Amino acid sequence: MADEQISITSFLLCIVLSGLAIRWLFFSPAATTSTTASRGTAQSAQRAREAAVERVQQMFPHLDRRTILWDLQRNGGNISATTERILAGRMEAPPITFQPPPPPTSASPSGASQPGVSKAPTKPAEPDLITRYKLQDKITPKQSEAETTKGKAWSSNRDERQAALQRRRDDMILAARRRMEAKLAAEKGGAQGT
Numbered sequence: 001m002a003d004e005q006i007s008i009t010s011f012l013l014c015i016v017l018s019g020l021a022i023r024w025l026f027f028s029p030a031a032t033t034s035t036t037a038s039r040g041t042a043q044s045a046q047r048a049r050e051a052a053v054e055r056v057q058q059m060f061p062h063l064d065r066r067t068i069l070w071d072l073q074r075n076g077g078n079i080s081a082t083t084e085r086i087l088a089g090r091m092e093a094p095p096i097t098f099q100p101p102p103p104p105t106s107a108s109p110s111g112a113s114q115p116g117v118s119k120a121p122t123k124p125a126e127p128d129l130i131t132r133y134k135l136q137d138k139i140t141p142k143q144s145e146a147e148t149t150k151g152k153a154w155s156s157n158r159d160e161r162q163a164a165l166q167r168r169r170d171d172m173i174l175a176a177r178r179r180m181e182a183k184l185a186a187e188k189g190g191a192q193g194t
Helices: 010-024 031-059 066-073 080-089 109-113 141-147 160-193
Strands: none
Touching: 031 066, 031 080, 080 141
16 A cells, blocks of 8 residues: 555646646637637738838839738838838739738728729829919910019018019929920920921
């Protein structure tokens, strides 16, 4: 009977191991909890990936989303490495087999049922400088007169200085427009002559 005695350490080890086994068998977290956690992790990873794509597209709007996603996937989501590759001109086209997930859409059910509704809000187009500074009435054959009229060199009155600077800005915009029109006319004349 002396050979059959159990030491205290062996007894405690058996109790701890049986307690862990019982806890693992009966008190393990439900499968739904692990599924929910993995779904949340996947959604947060997708949001982070989309945020990275958005940041790169803001810097380089000429690149498409698929190319940016391919490069981010290749370098582990490193935005700076992707930016360096774009600036160096070493951006590679993704293979045909690479199919990124579609961009996230809004959860509104009314937008999903209407195919003509755009998914992303569009940024309003900036008006041209003529419209922005209301110079439509100054685009006339009298444009050369605007260049010849010159005021004082500098005034001590703030309002006069402001008016003079606005006239100079308007003259610069109109002169740039004339140069662009002349350039386009020269290109058009050159294209017709060949």
